[in-house]
Amino acid sequence: MSQSRGEPVNLTAADRERFGTAICRTATCHIWLGSVSRPGGYGQWWLRRPDGRQRVVSAHRVAFEVAHGPLPEGATLMHDCEVRLCVNTGPGHVHAGTQAENVDQAVRRQRMAGPRPGLVDVRGPVGQAAAVQTAIREALTQGRSDPDQLAEVLAEVIAVGDPLANQLRLL
């Protein structure tokens, strides 16, 4: 679940540029490489207010508002891709859902139903985020910057934490 309220995010051109440098765009998810919230495991970003004070905002919220404008009243951002560090606001990733939709999705996950049953990373949200960022950074260091290659790296590191992976191996 994500925060749904709060003042809109107003970014200067310099803010947008700084925000963009913390994102790695794979062919699927766009991975946030900056700071990670605890215990949520979401990307977080410090934004300087006009009065000079700083506020922390979730990275996917900033990405959403940059792409689509202010979050509608009562809406909650949801990760359809289940990757909490993802800031891709295209179809299948981050979308603005109603609070009811958000609760419904959480309930379905607990009941082990839906398209990706019971998919809760065994490393926990913060552990998954750390593993994802490490894998992506390593790939970039090795010069594997092609979006398709990076998407493969991401899929592999996500699969490591899949609670069903060991069961599948036993079958």
Ligand SMILES: [Zn+2]
């Ligand atoms: Zn995604």
